[in-house]
Amino acid sequence: MVRKNFAILILIFCAILLGTTANAQTDATAQISGNITTAINEPLPYANLVVFKVSDSSMVKGAMTDDMGSFLVEELPAGKYYVSASILGFKTHISDVFDIAANEKKEFGTIQLEEENFELEGVTVTSKKPLIQNKVDRVVLNIENSILATGNTAMDILQKAPGVTVDNGVLSLIGKSNVLILINGKQTYLSQDQLKNLMNATQSSAIESIEIMTNPSAKYDAAGNAGIINIKMKKNRDDGTNVSVNLSNGQGIYRETNGGMTLNHRNKLLNIFTNYDYSDSEDFSALEVDRSTSFSERSTFFNSSSFDRFRYKTHNFKFGTDVNLTPKSSLGFIISGNFRDGDSRLKSTTEIGAQRGIVDSTVVGLNTGRFPTRYLTYNVNYSVKLDTMGTDLAFSYDYSNSRRNESFDFRNRFLDQNRIEYRPANNFRNLTPQDADIYVGKMDFTHPFNENSNLGAGLKYSSVETDNVLQFDILQDNGSYVNDERRSNQFIYNESISAAYLNYNTQLGSYSFQAGLRAERTASTGNSVTDENVVDRTYTNLFPTLFVQKKINDTNTISASYGRRIDRPNYSSLNPFVYYIDQYTFRFGNPFLKPQYTDTYNIGYLLKNKYKFDFSYSNTKDAIAFILLTDPETQSISQTDANLNGFNSYSLNVNAPIKVTDRWNTYNNLSVYYNQYKSNEIEGAPLQLEKLAWQLSTTHTFTIDDRLSAELSANYVSPNVYGVFNLKSYYGIDLGVGRTFFDDKMNVKFSINDILYTKGKRTTFSTLPNSSYDINTNYNSRIFRLSVSYEFGNIKLKSSEKRGGAEEEKNRLQ
Numbered sequence: 001m002v003r004k005n006f007a008i009l010i011l012i013f014c015a016i017l018l019g020t021t022a023n024a025q026t027d028a029t030a031q032i033s034g035n036i037t038t039a040i041n042e043p044l045p046y047a048n049l050v051v052f053k054v055s056d057s058s059m060v061k062g063a064m065t066d067d068m069g070s071f072l073v074e075e076l077p078a079g080k081y082y083v084s085a086s087i088l089g090f091k092t093h094i095s096d097v098f099d100i101a102a103n104e105k106k107e108f109g110t111i112q113l114e115e116e117n118f119e120l121e122g123v124t125v126t127s128k129k130p131l132i133q134n135k136v137d138r139v140v141l142n143i144e145n146s147i148l149a150t151g152n153t154a155m156d157i158l159q160k161a162p163g164v165t166v167d168n169g170v171l172s173l174i175g176k177s178n179v180l181i182l183i184n185g186k187q188t189y190l191s192q193d194q195l196k197n198l199m200n201a202t203q204s205s206a207i208e209s210i211e212i213m214t215n216p217s218a219k220y221d222a223a224g225n226a227g228i229i230n231i232k233m234k235k236n237r238d239d240g241t242n243v244s245v246n247l248s249n250g251q252g253i254y255r256e257t258n259g260g261m262t263l264n265h266r267n268k269l270l271n272i273f274t275n276y277d278y279s280d281s282e283d284f285s286a287l288e289v290d291r292s293t294s295f296s297e298r299s300t301f302f303n304s305s306s307f308d309r310f311r312y313k314t315h316n317f318k319f320g321t322d323v324n325l326t327p328k329s330s331l332g333f334i335i336s337g338n339f340r341d342g343d344s345r346l347k348s349t350t351e352i353g354a355q356r357g358i359v360d361s362t363v364v365g366l367n368t369g370r371f372p373t374r375y376l377t378y379n380v381n382y383s384v385k386l387d388t389m390g391t392d393l394a395f396s397y398d399y400s401n402s403r404r405n406e407s408f409d410f411r412n413r414f415l416d417q418n419r420i421e422y423r424p425a426n427n428f429r430n431l432t433p434q435d436a437d438i439y440v441g442k443m444d445f446t447h448p449f450n451e452n453s454n455l456g457a458g459l460k461y462s463s464v465e466t467d468n469v470l471q472f473d474i475l476q477d478n479g480s481y482v483n484d485e486r487r488s489n490q491f492i493y494n495e496s497i498s499a500a501y502l503n504y505n506t507q508l509g510s511y512s513f514q515a516g517l518r519a520e521r522t523a524s525t526g527n528s529v530t531d532e533n534v535v536d537r538t539y540t541n542l543f544p545t546l547f548v549q550k551k552i553n554d555t556n557t558i559s560a561s562y563g564r565r566i567d568r569p570n571y572s573s574l575n576p577f578v579y580y581i582d583q584y585t586f587r588f589g590n591p592f593l594k595p596q597y598t599d600t601y602n603i604g605y606l607l608k609n610k611y612k613f614d615f616s617y618s619n620t621k622d623a624i625a626f627i628l629l630t631d632p633e634t635q636s637i638s639q640t641d642a643n644l645n646g647f648n649s650y651s652l653n654v655n656a657p658i659k660v661t662d663r664w665n666t667y668n669n670l671s672v673y674y675n676q677y678k679s680n681e682i683e684g685a686p687l688q689l690e691k692l693a694w695q696l697s698t699t700h701t702f703t704i705d706d707r708l709s710a711e712l713s714a715n716y717v718s719p720n721v722y723g724v725f726n727l728k729s730y731y732g733i734d735l736g737v738g739r740t741f742f743d744d745k746m747n748v749k750f751s752i753n754d755i756l757y758t759k760g761k762r763t764t765f766s767t768l769p770n771s772s773y774d775i776n777t778n779y780n781s782r783i784f785r786l787s788v789s790y791e792f793g794n795i796k797l798k799s800s801e802k803r804g805g806a807e808e809e810k811n812r813l814q
Contacts, residue, residue: 030100031074034108036065036085043069044113047087054080054097059451061388066327068268073388078102085111139612139655141210154207154231155199161210164229172722173214173226180224183231187221187440187462202316206260206275208234214616214653215545215563215602218501218516219444219456222543222566233318234262234275241265241793248787252780254309256281260316271322282311286778292356293771295632301356302584302635306348306365315339320379329384338375344368350584352635361422362415363583369408376401390454391447400438407431412583427475428484430580436466453506456516460499467492470577490529491575495568497522503545514547520566526574526591533576535591541566557606565600569593569624573641587639594643596622612655623647625723627682630771644679644687644723663703671695675721682724682768693720707744711736711751725766732759732781747789754781 036047049071051061060081063071078101086092090113100106141161158164164173171179180187181199213220214227242264250256260277285308292301320334348365383394412426442460449455468491473481503516521540528534543566549559575589600618607613622643629638651673658666676690697715704710716731736751754760760781766773 029102030076030078030104030106031072032076032083032100032106032108033070033072035069035110036071036087037069037110037112038090039112039114041110041112044087044090045069047071047085047090047113049073049111050084051076051081052084054082062390063388066268070327072327075387076100078104083108083111085113087113090115139212141212143207143209154202157207157210158199158229161212161229164212171229173212173229179226180221180228181231182220182228184233185230187223202231202277206233206262206277206316208232214614215547215561215600217514217547218503218518218543218545219458221460221499222518222520222541222564223568224565240267243792244789246787246789248785250281250783250785252783253284254282254780256283256783269324273321274319275317277314277316279312279314279316281314282309283780284309288776290774291637291771293630293632293635295630295770299354300635301353302350304348304350304584306346308344308346310342310344312340312342314341328386329382332379332381334377334379334381336377336379338373340371340373342371342373344371360417362419364413364415365583366411367408369406371404371406374401374403389448391445393443393445395443396441398438398440400436400440402434402436402438404432404434406433408580410580410583426583428580429473429475429481431471431473432469432577432579434466434468436464438465439463452508453504456501456503456505458501461496463494463496464571465492465494466571468575468577470579485530487578488530489577491577492527492529493524493571493574495522495524495571510551512547512549512551514545516545518543518545522568522595528576528591531576533591535574539595541597555608557609559602559604559606561602561604563600565598566595567598567624568595569641573624581639584634584636585639586636590640590642593624593641594622596620596624596643596647610657612653614651614653616649616651616653618649620647620649623677625677627724628766628768628771628773630768632770642679642682644677646678648676648678650674665701667699667701669697673720677721677723687724687768689721689724689726691719691721691726693718707740709738711738724768725764728763728765730759730762732756745791747787749787751785751787753783753785757782 032051036044036049038044043065045065045068047065047069049063049065050059051073052058053060061073061076063073065071080097080099082097083095084092085095093111093113095108095111098106141157143157158171164171164179171181173179209232211230211232212227213230216224216228220228243261245261246259248258250258256279258277258279258281260275262273262275264271264273266272287304287306287308289302289304292299294300316336316338318334318336320332320336322330322332324330344367346365346367346369348363348367350363350365351359352362353360377398377400379396379398381394381396383392385392407429409429410427413421414423414425416422440460440462442458444458445456447455470487470489470491472484472487474484475481497520499518499520501516501518503514505512505514507513519540519542521538523538524536526535543564545561545563547559547561549557551557569590573589573593574591576591578586578588580586598618598620600616602614602616604615605613623646624641625644625647627640627642629640630636631638651671653672654668654670656668656670658668660666672692672694674690674692677687679687681687695715695717698713700712702710702712711734713734714732716729718729720727732754733756734751734753735755736749738747738749740747758781760777760779762777764773764775764777
């Protein structure tokens with residue numbers, strides 16, 4: 001059935017493609033060709049050539065020169081024209097008027113451009129993208145230019161992003177969780193834990209920029225009610241051979257070391273690129289939980305503390321190549337991988353009593369774990385330009401494989417009020433191998449009707465197959481393990497999503513419109529093999545998007561948008577396995593968890609092309625939230641996910657870059673939001689949790705001289721709510737200094753993350769009908785870091801960029 005529906009979608013797509021390309025080819029058979037060079041006949045690659053009608057000076061066609069400075073403009077109707085040739089750093093050339101007849105192939109010859117003359121008294125001016133750019137539909141962080149980003153991981157950088165908060169690896173955007181993370185425009189299909197590991201293993205030296213979109217168009221997957229964060233990885237576009245190496249060492253309570261290299265070789269026909277990063281880091285997580293339960297007029301008080309020290313050794317690599325098959329088409333191949341080996345040692349103490357402050361018994365735990373992970377992705381992509389107007393067709397296919405083989409040993413001793421063992425120890429282990437295969441195929445088509453309107457269309461099919469095993473073994477007195485079949489299980493989950501979209505953009509005077517529609521059909525099967533429980537689901541949804549923009553004048557723009565999105569449960573949230581954290585804490589999945597749907601409305605205003613104001617309202621049905629439940633018999637805590645009735649969010653976001661002096665720039669973001677969670681029943685009683693909250697971030701960049709610069713960043717997050725939890729406020733300050741040497745080839749940077757050591761200390765509390773929790777966490781957030789990077793080869797940047805290979809998938813495993 002899925003294949004049949006997908007075949008129908010392909011036929012519809014091909015009909016659209018044939019119709020638009022056929023329309024573009026009607027009565028347009030003539031062509032012109034030529035070359036654009038400097039005054040001394042050196043080719044000018046990536047120069048712009050535009051053809052204009054003589055009658056009304058309207059643009060007819062456009063083209064860009066190739067690596068040899070050659071251009072070709074096809075499908076021109078017979079008539080009178082003139083052309084314009086331009087490129088940054090050279091004077092624009094306007095040609096004489098010329099005639100072209102039907103079916104004529106006119107050789108235009110060579111157009112020579114003169115260099116612009118800038119006399120700046122010997123001062124060399126280099127362009128540099130601002131750290132943060134405000135655009136109508138997104139905010140862009142140019143990570144390459146940040147001192148504080150150097151030596152950090154992707155997760156560290158996201159904590160500095162405007163409107164983004166990170167709590168124990170969970171990302172929120174303007175107060176809303178369920179953010180979709182893309183890497184180079186592609187979903188990762190990783191679980192929350194796996195994505196957290198990948199973000200912690202990805203070094204900033206490999207990242208070019210981060211894009212934040214709170215209301216994406218229909219081109220993007222419909223997942224992510226809070227929006228999309230797209231991490232764009234670096235890809236060298238310079239000709240010749242280029243090599244860069246980097247080394248970073250950080251010291252907090254424990255150390256962390258990162259190093260890597262990037263190599264790129266590019267010529268007219270071929271681009272080969274590779275990079276490798278290695279990191280060795282130690283960290284800790286301290287947790288204190290003060291909780292009480294009350295059932296049948298009997299109260300029990302628990303006070304637990306734990307300290308988890310862990311170490312990760314990570315290898316990241318990527319190798320790829322792009323081949324220019326013709327001047328209009330390219331074929332690419334990429335293989336990337338992440339190998340991570342980690343181990344942990346957690347010590348815990350849980351004191352239990354019938355009265356607060358009086359200990360009746362104690363559970364002492366020692367848990368050790370190993371969690372090796374292997375993640376590999378293979379990508380093949382092909383793109384072709386179908387005409388000189390900019391009609392593009394792109395194909396991409398990805399295969400990803402994830403292997404995890406985690407093992408945890410639990411040792412629990414039981415002591416009475418005199419600290420004497422009063423019952424046998426409870427010793428067991430969990431072996432949890434996981435195997436996942438991900439297949440994703442997609443094609444995207446773009447056709448400009450003219451310079452003011454274009455149509456985008458695409459198809460996508462993804463299939464995820466996961467096999468999870470939980471082997472629960474009990475340690476015997478003789479030192480051997482015996483499997484407990486009652487608490488062991490196998491869970492197989494398969495999910496496929498077929499999608500198609502149409503997206504139309506047009507500009508009418510000072511108004512711009514974008515309308516899109518995305519259809520997604522989901523079919524899933526969750527099979528709990530041991531329990532013989534199978535849950536099948538099939539559902540189809542439409543996700544419309546609408547954007548309207550009014551340009552008031554050259555510097556002020558107002559916009560409005562609407563979009564509908566979906567968040568499907570993570571695979572771990574559906575897995576019914578019971579995973580033990582300690583003697584009295586465990587987590588399990590809910591195989592009957594439903595997807596949540598969000599409608600988002602936004603009004604935006606861009607003032608003076610830099611100050612951005614956004615007011616948004618979103619309504620989420622069947623909101624998925626993390627909750628804690630208490631067993632009245634054992635008094636143990638269980639962690640799981642559940643569907644609440646709804647979630648409403650009202651938010652105001654202000655982004656204001658301010659230039660204080662020529663050498664001092666600031667980037668400031670304020671988010672104010674009111675979140676409201678509702679549920680008919682949590683532990684036997686209705687829930688309504690709501691709060692007005694705000695967060696402020698500011699980044700200051702200082703240019704001390706041509707080689708020396710500094711950066712200061714600070715943020716504050718007020719008390720807020722999430723699901724059934726109240727979160728207390730936190731804040732932090734970061735500082736960094738950087739200097740270049742040897743004609744900017746060497747870059748040395750020193751930074752301090754979380755100077756006041758306040759970010760890593762978080763407090764969460766929850767009050768439910770029969771229980772209350774006060775949770776304090778602490779992690780290694782203050783890091784002193786020294787980083788050095790060096791570039792070899794050709795480091796002179798091109799004035800224009802040429803499109804590289806595609807990429808696009810991965811986010812919900814486990």
